[in-house]
Amino acid sequence: EALKVQAVVAEVAATTATHVTSAAVGLSLGFFFSWAIALVTLGLVPVFAVAQIVAMKMAGSNMGKATEAASWETKLGTLVSETVAAHRTVAAYGLHSTVGDAIHEAAHEDGVMKKGHAQGVANGMGVFLNLAVTATINYIGAVMIDEGIVDFKDFIRSYIVVIFLGIGIAAASADATDQVEAKRGGQKLFGVIDRKSAIDARKPGGTALAEAEGVVEFKEVGFHYPNRPDTMVLSSVSFTVHKNQKVALMGSSGSGKSTCIALLERFYDPTTGSIHFDGHDLRSINLRQLRSKLSLVGQEPVLFLGTVAENIQYGALAEGGDGPPSRKQLADLHNQMVDAAVMAHAHDFIKNLPNGYDTEVGEKG
Numbered sequence: 001e002a003l004k005v006q007a008v009v010a011e012v013a014a015t016t017a018t019h020v021t022s023a024a025v026g027l028s029l030g031f032f033f034s035w036a037i038a039l040v041t042l043g044l045v046p047v048f049a050v051a052q053i054v055a056m057k058m059a060g061s062n063m064g065k066a067t068e069a070a071s072w073e074t075k076l077g078t079l080v081s082e083t084v085a086a087h088r089t090v091a092a093y094g095l096h097s098t099v100g101d102a103i104h105e106a107a108h109e110d111g112v113m114k115k116g117h118a119q120g121v122a123n124g125m126g127v128f129l130n131l132a133v134t135a136t137i138n139y140i141g142a143v144m145i146d147e148g149i150v151d152f153k154d155f156i157r158s159y160i161v162v163i164f165l166g167i168g169i170a171a172a173s174a175d176a177t178d179q180v181e182a183k184r185g186g187q188k189l190f191g192v193i194d195r196k197s198a199i200d201a202r203k204p205g206g207t208a209l210a211e212a213e214g215v216v217e218f219k220e221v222g223f224h225y226p227n228r229p230d231t232m233v234l235s236s237v238s239f240t241v242h243k244n245q246k247v248a249l250m251g252s253s254g255s256g257k258s259t260c261i262a263l264l265e266r267f268y269d270p271t272t273g274s275i276h277f278d279g280h281d282l283r284s285i286n287l288r289q290l291r292s293k294l295s296l297v298g299q300e301p302v303l304f305l306g307t308v309a310e311n312i313q314y315g316a317l318a319e320g321g322d323g324p325p326s327r328k329q330l331a332d333l334h335n336q337m338v339d340a341a342v343m344a345h346a347h348d349f350i351k352n353l354p355n356g357y358d359t360e361v362g363e364k365g
């Protein structure tokens, strides 16, 4: 959706003006040179325009389908991109033909091949329509020249100019449909952006935690994800983690370990039961405070676009107030950052990077 909106905002708005103008100029010039040919072509313009639109939409949707297939939206796309991304794993386990078969199957299953054929035929029809219209105009023109209604020079002039009219109209109306789609996409996007989070981290109020002890208590916690109400992920989970205690949750994949952590971070609230931190129900604690007391090393590390230093400092920056930090605060921040890196055994390797802490890491690292 974002791409559609971007396309219209960035490009279509400007080109629409061009197309409309060329259509208007084409029309007036066409009538100027030969009103008879212009009338005939004008009659054929709808057909011509339809042919153009069909051809353009075909080209467009071919591209769309191609990206769709390559994207994570289809099974095929997912398989292909996962396989390529995990090519070392595939190689290490000798999975080439297994994965190849799966991809082959997905390609047929999703009807991707069929879609391709159908589009090829539709494409050809579009081109045919185009040529048929051109041939008709030429034929009528030839008859008119024969009958002495127009002369050859005026026919060519009028004809070429009206062709531009057709292209202009087609392009403008294609833009119009793009705009409609972009509008719809925009609505969806803003629907997501404007959605009120059930658990709002910026909400003030709630119990403030001064010094955290770190006592975590799950009481009869039951939970299902909002989008899968019929699958209970946790039921009646109870345990207590005392101060300074190290606890490992063990269980098979999908048994709900990550879910417990997500609940502790309050990414979700339990469906039944409750979770307590230092004796307070999580739901009563100021959320920003709660999360600032928790350190989470995720399964997949995430780096943001920026320098190593910025990436380490994000956590501390989030806690700070508004306005630019003072020189003292910046110095503190730097020391904190180095301390954190030393603790994480990352300091030495960061020092050896080309620009140390100021090395740019790419998007997602």
Ligand SMILES: Nc1ncnc2c1ncn2[C@@H]1O[C@H](COP(=O)(O)OP(=O)(O)O)[C@@H](O)[C@H]1O
Pocket (backbone or CB within 6 Å): 225, 227, 228, 233, 251, 252, 253, 254, 255, 256, 257, 258, 259, 260
């Ligand atoms: N965002 C989610 N939406 C719906 N179901 C989920 C989501 N995340 C995990 N699940 C489901 O919840 C169950 C527990 O997952 P998870 O806590 O990630 O397990 P573990 O970390 O123990 O491997 C699994 O069945 C998984 O499919």
Ligand SMILES: [Mg+2]
Pocket (backbone or CB within 6 Å): 257, 258, 259
């Ligand atoms: Mg997990």
